[in-house]
Amino acid sequence: MKYSVIVPVYNAERYLKRCIDSVINQTFFDWELILVNDGSSDSSPMICDEYTKNYPGKIYTIHQNNCGVLCARRVGIAYAQGEYLCFLDSDDYWDANLLNEIDIFQVEYDSDIIVFGFRKVGFAQSKNKEELPTDQLFLYQGKDMQFIYERIVAGKMSSLWAQVVRRAIIDFSTDYTNYYHIFIGEDLLQNLAFVDKASSVLLVPNAFYNYFYNEEGLTRRKLTPLYLDSHVFVQEQLFSYAKKWIIPLDPIYQSFRNVFYKCFKSFYQDALFSPIYTKQEQRQIIVYLSSGICKTYLAHVNIVWDHKRCSLCLFLLKRGNFRMLQMVLFFFRILNMIKNAY
Template sequence: MMETVSVIIPVYNGEKYLRQCVESVLKQTYSQLEIIIINDGSKDKTALICEQLRHQDERIRVFHKPANEGLGAGRNTSLDLATGDYIIFVDSDDWIDPNHIEDLYQLLKRTDSDIAIANFTQYFEENGSYNIHLTEADYYEAVYSPQDWFAFQYGHGHNLSLCFTVPWCKMYKRSIFDTIRYYTDGFGEDDRTTWKTYLMADKIAYMHRSSYVYRVNATSMTQTADQGTVFQVGPIAERLEVLSLLGFDLSKEIAAYKWRAQINRDSKLKDGDMKAYRDLEFRMRLIEKYKR
């Protein structure tokens, strides 16, 4: 009997892209799927499209929220509803290659890993272009311990740092989320959550292949927010606290904290937020003083 993969798709005002996203999931070569669409209080035609899709395929389940609660809350609702053996996230304005789920499943199974990860291609909505950065000749597979994967995320090209952060382009054993839920108090739900899943894993498998298409458009939060909002220091500070308790090498995390603190310090100073500026300046000076 095939194991079930729960595909989680939160959506808010997604009438323009949702059908393309869901249809890419329906075309997967791996067919034992539970597709959970969370309509997060949309005000456009999203609810109608959700119901049309639900009647199109019995594998689709739809949950309509009465009000918009945010992406993290939508994922949490889906995790509570999911019954599959494995979890995959797909953002509602993205789409996946027909082999995406099967490739991740086969990678996870043959390496006996808890999380399987693929790479992704960027699609730029404004001019209809793709950022293709991987070829067949680039392909490799690797299996990492959590310690190795935390170290590997830094200093490599091919979107690997972003692959570390985002929840999509991955397959997780559902048990990974027994004690993990997504951050819901503002921007940064991925940055504050995905790293926790790696710590709950014993082995993390990576394939250097792109099978997920990430749509970049002018209205996305990462495009419109300032750098201080996108690269907050809070997630790194939380990681430093946890990783220090576990005895991980902190050198690369401290370097990441310094880089983010510099961005945030300048942003706070520009906005005239002197309290936040002095707090960050205090930490930066301590790091320099003790040569970390």
């Protein structure tokens, strides 16, 4: 088997057939498709089973209780038999020539990882806009791999679905069960290990993948300690690999501090203008942002006083004055309600 295609499936009934059909319609035929149903409550399990019945020996379905996309991908990886592994999200789809084009590159360059571009579809303002990893074909190996290390640390090569990975470099021995709570940056978490073991990476200036931008699926996400903890955990892994690859850490710290500032700003605005948090939830977020695991980064976040109310709240957070911060947020909220009333 040359290529194993791994698709995590969770409540994807609206788009799943399109996704699966895009693999079936490939002009290259040496592949297997592994569908990992991650506890879906819609008709997705039946759709998976139907395709498995109709394509025996080509399409396989694994049913499991819901444990997240990271868990689903690792289950699919463990089951895969292909020499190369491909990753496809259940609401996205491939061009019909993806595997054929990838195989041509693989035969000529024999690269451990092949990275290709994608186009956004389903969103009017950016429909069919291509995002490419490079403007010219280039094989990175030996000393040139430093460019790839710097690229992934900079967050420019984090999506598993935009690449094909040789099975031989997959970290099968790594136990990811303690990471299953991670739901932000889970692709980057795995890709760091893949790139670390890779001897060569090929960047291809072509888009073969269609990333479906589903506006209906976009909802305002509450900031939670789990959300923040995902950021923290993945960032710590990033620091570890950056040190190993001898990459300057200052830009990474700055990037991480920016993430924390954006998180706090989002929390401030939601707590003030769209009160979606209970008092207990507010305190949980405030305590977590001020905890030891975050303090190192939070201490270096610059307070910009162009937005005085938000900056005051950030100042109180950095000082660890939780009670005062909650009182100020409540006071600002009352002022905002009075202002809107008139």
